[in-house]
Amino acid sequence: MLLLVTNLAAVTAPAPQKVSLAVLPFVNRSADGANEFFCDGITEEIINALAGIEQLKVISRTSSFFFKNFEGPLSEIGDQLHVSVVLEGSVRFHGDQLRISAQLINVADDSHFWSETWDRKLENIFDTQDEISRLIAEKLREHWGHLDVADRLLTAKTSSLGAYERYLQGQYLFNQWNPESANQAIAQFEQALAQDAGLIEAHLGMADSYSFLAVAGFAPREEAWRKAQEHIKKAVALDANHAGLNYMLANDAFFTRASYQEAMQYGQRSLAAKPNYAEAQRFMAFLYILRGDMSVAHRHLQYAKSIDPLNPETRFYEAYYYYLAGEYTLAKQILKELLAANEKNVPALVTTLYVLLSARQWQEAAAFLEGIPAELMTPDERLGMECLLMALETSTPPAGLAQLTQHAEAPEAHHAHTYLFLVQVVLGRFDAAFAVLDKLFTVQSSVLLLSFSYPLAEPLRADARYAEYHRRIYALEPAPAQKPAKPKATGLETAKAQAYAETLKRYVAQEKPYLDPTLSLRALAHQIEIHPNQLSWLLNEYLQQNFNEFINHRRIEHFKQLVVDPANAHISLVGLAFESGFNSKTVFNTAFKKKEGITPKAYQKGQLSAGEQGEQ
Template sequence: MSNSIDNEYFCDGLTEEIINALAKIKDLAVTSRTSSFHFKNKNITAREVREKLKVATFIEGSVRSSINKMRITVQMIDTVDDFHFWSETFDRKPEDVFEIQDDISLFIAEKLREHVGHLEIEDKLVEPIDVPTDVYREYLKGRYYIMKLDYKNTIKGIKILQNLIKRAPNFSNPYLDINQAYVYMGTMGLLPAFEAYEKAQPYLLKALELDPNSSRSQLNLAWIECWQNWNLKKAYEHANKALDIQQADDIYLTISNFLTVEGKLEAARNYLDKALQLDPYAAINHHYKGFLYYLQEDYTTAIPFLKKALVLDPMLPFPPIYIGICLLMSGKPNEALSYFGSLEGVSVKDLTKLGGETMCYAKLNEMEKCHDGLEELETYLTTTQVDKALTFLILVNALLGNNKKVVELVTQAYDNRLPLILLLNPSPILKPIKNHKSVKEILLKAIPDNLNYKQNKKYKQALLDTNEIEKYSKELEQIMADYKLYLNPDLALKDLASYLELPANYVSQLLNMGFQKNFSELVNSYRITEFKQRILLEENKGLTIMAVAYDSGFNSKTVFNTFFKKIEGMTPNAFIKSTLKN
């Protein structure tokens, strides 16, 4: 509520820190930055917030700042009844910035606990940073520009942070933000991927040296292990560490990316849905949901998600590519050609228009125009746009059935360590050539431990034999231990099938023969075990039995009581009394 832009980026930074602090509290779902900031400076009702963000409670506040004094007002509002639980004013000196962040975060957390139920809250939610206030304010200024997510402002933010590093070389945050900025530009096509990752790496290495255990450090390591080092095992390890530290939409999106690389598209969608729940106004989340439907060849369902992404961020470079390809692959080549031809702005610069039109000419059998397009795309192979040029060249030649040329281009992409290699396996356009010997060898070299690349699974009529049942039973037990799928109350048999990469019929047989249980019995037995562990925890003593049951994955009181008595031979109340006596 001050006129200076300096106070705007300080207010944004304060808000983001409070969001991150509250997101660290287990069992508390907190809407992420993008969706929270979507409502900044907008006149909106509590009902609209509830409907758009699917939240029960929201925090609203403002900052007034002068040279010597800062006044922050905070209030908590129930979205169902539009009821103000409380309102509080904090008067502080501007130099007490870290104390302010922690005080407000703890105050909000305590008030939430009073009104919505038990939460386990640490003594501190925001750790103070050992830098002067003016350095921290300058950092927030650089981050303010980077988070605008366009090329011009991102470069401006990077320069601010690079100058700041000279003043505070041991402050880890600027290094992480510069790394994130370059990786984002490489991923979004604002810079060539190789160049962007190369510029990003020294900043990440320095950040890891200074602060290796933050969620952002772990998330950046996960990206590097996947897209640069092509090591999915390590990528998952770092992403899961990040998720343990903080439940954030970009971490769920990242794990969804990795599952997509493996071809586990249903599992990828489960993680993506969690990202969308936490950040429903993030354009990239809507784009990725559309992209997953595209990979599953559900083109009609994909297009609305891709269009929604462009409404939220018209400069996002990916959705136009897949809107056009979805039209093309759903039997509408002329409509696709018209769509690609109408693109302007960023889509022209990143070869989407040229590449898309050339794909349409291939599908329409207009060979002269297609040949001209291929020749023009090839001129970009020695430029900074080699990534996009190769992608379109591979797709066009696959549509033409030029398998030899596709192999040559895939080899070129592999030799240049281009990230596009990792997304060849699930591409519907490349289905006819995916099992070509040379292509399969390249995919295996890129990710040698990925079974998806090793074989084209053909299931026999007789379903699973004894050895396969033993093998997949162990695999399912490990998946349940690693991912705790049973905590999802909407878990279905098809979800288990997607993780095991087996048809649902096979998984049904596996459960019956490997575990002597049907799907419902198996999943609810895991939930009962989880409940028995949770109900005895000190942190859950203030919760009702059903609150713990719901936290353990149940969504029905009747189902919970029925299965508990069936498995344990007693009611939940009797179990608790019996355990406490012992």
């Protein structure tokens, strides 16, 4: 191989970060069930808002929605998504009012450590989504660790509620991935744009829908592509740096113009706008795989898997990585799983054939090819596969080579080009192979661009011309100079951190704010006059305690003073806990046992016994 493969250990997802979260689809509690699209939209907005927090790992929409209507144990969600916390929620609509409920659950012990309900007007949906997202972030950092939480996590996509509703309906329909729903989605996006022509997400939805119809063959190809391009141009005029737009432009550059360099540039722009964009992370992995930069591809693939592990596209690119790395057994197993879930997964079908051919499993490849329905392969692709299989088996020109060569004369016969190229390589006809490869530059064949890096084309690497073609095909301009990273807003110099810590401890000792059961990190920060993000950093990074540990420690110490005071003998343990600032019996008992190693009742008995012995 060109480069040694980095062992992904089946591209296992990394261990959970300090704070890792899955936002499950919000449940529609409305009587008529007509607002399912709105519930999905709220879920997606909260995912996007929280994903913008640097220290928080948030599972992407596709993998989270895998568990829509899931009724199994929470531990299964945690195991499959590799998260420590799950957010569940529901929405109930009543006229122009909506009630949103949410709760955070610790996966390890299935404990609900926070819940809240909001009654709001539908017209305030954007502010409500931001409010909910910020409060969730606040509670996560109080319980789990430092997060930098901005004063606002979401900005309104539009000032028109009607346009937003039509956009959400369109997105809901498009995500069903069938031609009927795609056409219905287009109608919704059109209505959204009629109310707000500047809604960039609706333009991207139109482009996505028309592209899907064009690629899948459910609309006149040229007309559908033209309409998709019209909306892409409008989106560029609205926000050229939009992550989703640049991801779309990266795909357009690669698959319609065979421009590896442009695809790479747009992919980089997409990630610059949104580093946790799983689609762009996968696409960048794909580009680096083709170029042979397996270690860089590995990093992008690992990132994609950490935030979107259940997405079939993530699994496919994992298999693709192994295929081009020569790890055929691993690639074959993943592709088998993908086809078990969807037997019409065309990329998985074709890649399986390439894996079998590369592994020299001729008979299995022939049987597999024969079993693929005619409607799932173009005639040129089937002819090309048959020729390639025969050339590999016999090392002689296949019977269909003349027909394949004739078909490859057509400029748009991209499948014929790529198979003719591979057959010529297999037969050792390198001059002929390079002659076919030259079509890549004249007809902009992305299929040829792909096949140049395939293991079956590896013999070509011994030719003196290979390096120059590799440079031309996978051309890269030098990366632009990076702007210096802005200094972290929350990091404190040692002297300043020490001063703030002393101020905090002195204030807490004197004023006892922990006796207020509603005390939050943000409220305490306001009381000692520092930014909440700085207090979060001070507690977690400097004092090595999260907010709850810091406050509950002092509540427990206060309780211990109360419980030995004879004047409080008539008050129950729970009553004393509430007097100490706790507002939950379960939280009190758990925190006390964790700190003291015994239950509150056992502690009380021990103190009473010690007191009696002292009196004797």
